[in-house]
Amino acid sequence: MDDSDMMRRLADKAGRGEGIGRDEIRWVLEQSDPARIGEICAAASAVRAKFLGNQACIHGIIEMSNICRRNCLYCGVRRDNRAVARYRLEPERIIELGAAAVKRFGYKMLVLQSGEDLYYTTGMLASVIKEITRQCGALIFLSIGERDETTYQKLYLAGARGTLFRFETSSPALYAKMHPGASFDERVAHLRFMKDIGYIVAAGPLIGLPGQTLETLADDIAFVRDLGALMVSTGPFIPHPLTPLAGSPVVPASLVRKAIAAARLAMPRVRIPVTTAMEHLWGDGFRRDALRSGANSFMLNLTPDDVRDRYDIYPDKNKRAECLHSAAAFAGVNAIIEECGMKLCRGFGIEFPVTDAAFAAGCSMDRT
Ligand code: 5AD
Numbered sequence: 001m002d003d004s005d006m007m008r009r010l011a012d013k014a015g016r017g018e019g020i021g022r023d024e025i026r027w028v029l030e031q032s033d034p035a036r037i038g039e040i041c042a043a044a045s046a047v048r049a050k051f052l053g054n055q056a057c058i059h060g061i062i063e064m065s066n067i068c069r070r071n072c073l074y075c076g077v078r079r080d081n082r083a084v085a086r087y088r089l090e091p092e093r094i095i096e097l098g099a100a101a102v103k104r105f106g107y108k109m110l111v112l113q114s115g116e117d118l119y120y121t122t123g124m125l126a127s128v129i130k131e132i133t134r135q136c137g138a139l140i141f142l143s144i145g146e147r148d149e150t151t152y153q154k155l156y157l158a159g160a161r162g163t164l165f166r167f168e169t170s171s172p173a174l175y176a177k178m179h180p181g182a183s184f185d186e187r188v189a190h191l192r193f194m195k196d197i198g199y200i201v202a203a204g205p206l207i208g209l210p211g212q213t214l215e216t217l218a219d220d221i222a223f224v225r226d227l228g229a230l231m232v233s234t235g236p237f238i239p240h241p242l243t244p245l246a247g248s249p250v251v252p253a254s255l256v257r258k259a260i261a262a263a264r265l266a267m268p269r270v271r272i273p274v275t276t277a278m279e280h281l282w283g284d285g286f287r288r289d290a291l292r293s294g295a296n297s298f299m300l301n302l303t304p305d306d307v308r309d310r311y312d313i314y315p316d317k318n319k320r321a322e323c324l325h326s327a328a329a330f331a332g333v334n335a336i337i338e339e340c341g342m343k344l345c346r347g348f349g350i351e352f353p354v355t356d357a358a359f360a361a362g363c364s365m366d367r368t
Contacts (some may be wrong), residue, residue: 003036006024007036007039007040007043008243008357009024009263010027010028010040010043010098011046012205013265014043014044014047014094014264014265014266014268015046015047015050015271016272017051017268017269017290018268019265019266019268020227020262020265020266021127021266022218022219022221022222022224024265024266024294025218025221025222025265025266026213026215026218026261026300028040028258028262028265028290029035029214029217029255029258029259031215031258031264032347033072036210037254037257037260037261037281037293039266040258040261040262040293041261041292041294042292043261043265043295044261044262044264044265044293045264045291045293046262046293047265047268047294048264048268048272048295050268051268051269052268052296053267054341054342055289055296055342055343055344055345056065056291056295056296056297056298056300056337056342056343056344056345057108057109057296057297057344057345057348058107058108058109058297058298058300058333058334058344059107059109059110059111059141059273059297059298059299059300059328060105060107060109060110060111060285060299060300060301060302061111061143061299061300061301061302061303062089062090062094062097062098062101062103062109062110062111062112062113062302062303063113063114063308063311064088064094064112064113064114064117064120064366065086065087065088065089065114065117065120065304066086066087066088066114066115066307066310066311066312067086067087067088067115067117067119067243067266068114068115068116068117068145069113069115069116069118070115070145070179070182071117071179071180071181072168072178072179072188073177073178073179073243073244074178074182074206074237074239074241074243074245075243075246075280075313076211076240076242076243076312076313076314076317077115077207077312077313078243079182079368080245082244083336084242084312085310086122086310087116087307087310088114088119088131091124091127091128091303091306091366092367093304094099094112094128094132095128095131095132095135096138097302097304098110098128098132098138098140098302099131099132099135099136102132102135102136102137102138103135103136105302105330106137106330107138107142107302107330108347108348109138109139109140109162110132110138110139110140110141110288110302111140111141111142111143111162111164111346112125112128112129112140112141112142112143112144113143113144113164114143114144114145114313115145116144116145116146117144120144122147122150122151122154123156125142125144125155125158126154126155126157126158127158129155129159129160129237129360130158130159131159133159134264139161139162139348140159140160140161140162140204141160141161141162141163141164141200142155142160142162142163142164143163143165145165146182146186146187146190149193149197152193152194152197152199153197155265156197156198160199161198161199161200161240162199162200162201162202162231163194163200163201163202163234164202164231165187165190165191165201165202165203166202166203166204166205166206166233166234167184167187167191167203167204167205167210167220168187168205168206169184169204169205169206169209169212169216169220169221170216170219170223171212171216171219172184172185172210174186174211174212174216177211178209180310183272191203191220193226193227194335194357195227195228195229195287197324200230200231201227201229201230201231202229202230202231202232202233202271202273203224203227203229203231203232204220204221204224204229204231204233204234205217205221205224205234205265206231206234206235206236206237206336207234207235207236207237207251207255207256207259208236208237208248208249208250208251208255209237210248214331217259218262221262221263221266222266224263224266225265225266225267229270230270230271231270231271231272231273231344232263232270232271232272232273233275234256234260235256235275235276235278236250236251236256236278236281237250237251238277238278238280238281238314238315239252239279239315239316240312240313240315241315249279250342252290253281253282253286256278256286256317257286257289257290257293258260258293260272260290260293260294260295261269261293261294263294264293264295265294266293267335271297272294272295272296272297273286273296273297273298273299274290274291274295274297274298274299275299276299276301276317277314277321278290280314280316280317284332284336287333287336288336288339289339291337291340291342292334292340294310294366296342298333300329300330300333300358301317301318301329
C-alpha cells in the first residue's frame with residue numbers, strides 16, 4: 001500500500017468512528033513531509049468535528065502542593081530535589097480558589113493536582129470536593145497520584161468525577177527506569193480501578209522521554225485506546241536542570257502535533273486537551289495547531305501567585321503569560337477557539353457520561 005492509499009484508509013476508518021490501530025498510529029508518527037502531516041491533521045480535525053462537533057472546553061488546574069514522596073527521574077518536584085521551595089495550600093484556600101474560578105471566571109471543570117502529598121487525608125480531600133461542588137457544581141478531576149482503591153471510591157462518593165493519571169510510558173522497562181520503586185503494573189491497576197469506580201479517566205504518555213522510540217510512542221497511544229480512557233492527556237517532556245535527565249533534548253512540536261492527530265484518529269470520541277507543557281514550549285501558535293489537529297480542550301492554570309513559581313515540574317513552568325489565571329486568560333483561549341471555527345462548550349463538554357442522578361441533582365449548570 002502506498003502512502004496515499006494509507007492516508008485514505010486512515011481517514012475512512014476514523015470517519016466511520018472505528019479508530020485506527022497501532023500500526024497505523026505508528027505510520028502517522030513516522031511521517032515527515034509537511035504536506036502529508038497537514039493532510040493527517042486536517043483529517044483528524046474533521047473526525048473531531050464529525051463526532052464531537054466544533055466545541056472545545058476549558059479546565060482550570062489548581063496545583064495544591066508540590067510536596068511529593070516520589071522520585072520520578074523527569075520531574076522537577078521529585079523528592080530528591082532539595083533546591084525547590086515546597087508549599088501546600090490548605091483546604092479552605094483550595095475551596096475558595098475553586099469556587100471563585102467557577103463563579104467569577106466561568107470555569108466548569110476543575111483539576112485538583114498535587115505531588116503525592118499524604119498530608120491531604122482522604123477526609124480532607126473529600127471535604128474539599130464536597131464543598132466546591134456544593135457551592136458551584138463544578139466537575140472535579142483529581143490528579144493526586146497513587147492512592148488505594150478505597151480512597152478513590154470515597155472521593156468519588158464525595159463528588160469527584162474524573163482522574164488525570166498519566167501512565168507516562170507503556171514500556172514496563174522504561175517505566176521502571178523512570179520511576180524508582182514503582183512499576184507499570186501498579187500504575188495500570190490504578191487506571192483500571194478508577195475506571196471501574198466510574199471515573200472519567202484521562203491518561204497518556206509523556207512524549208520524548210529518553211529511551212522512548214516512535215514504536216513505543218505508538219504503543220502508548222494504542223494503550224490509551226485499549227484502556228478505554230475518555231480523555232487523552234499527553235505532553236512533551238521538558239528537561240529540568242535539577243533532575244537526573246537534565247540536558248536531554250526536547251521533542252519537536254511536529255511530533256506532538258502528529259501524536260495529537262494520531263490519538264484523534266485512533267479515538268474519534270475522546271477529549272484531547274492542549275496541555276500546559278505544549279503551551280509553555282510553543283505558545284498560542286501551538287494552541288491553534290493543536291485544535292486544527294483534533295484537540296478539543298484546554299488546561300488553564302489557577303494556582304495563586306504566591307506559590308505558582310514553585311510548581312516547577314519543568315523549568316519556569318508557570319512564568320509565561322499563557323499561564324495567567326484570570327478572566328483574561330479564559331477570554332484569550334476563548335478567542336483562539338473561535339478563531340479556529342469552534343465554540344466554547346457551555347457545559348461539561350462532549351460525550352462525558354456524567355449521568356448519575358445524584359450528581360446531576362446537585363449540579364445546576366447547563367450541560368451540553
Ligand atoms: N516535563 C513535562 N511534563 C512533566 N511532568 C512531570 N515532569 C515533567 C517534565 N519535566 C508531567 C507528568 C505528570 C504530570 C503531572 O506532569 O506527565 O504526570
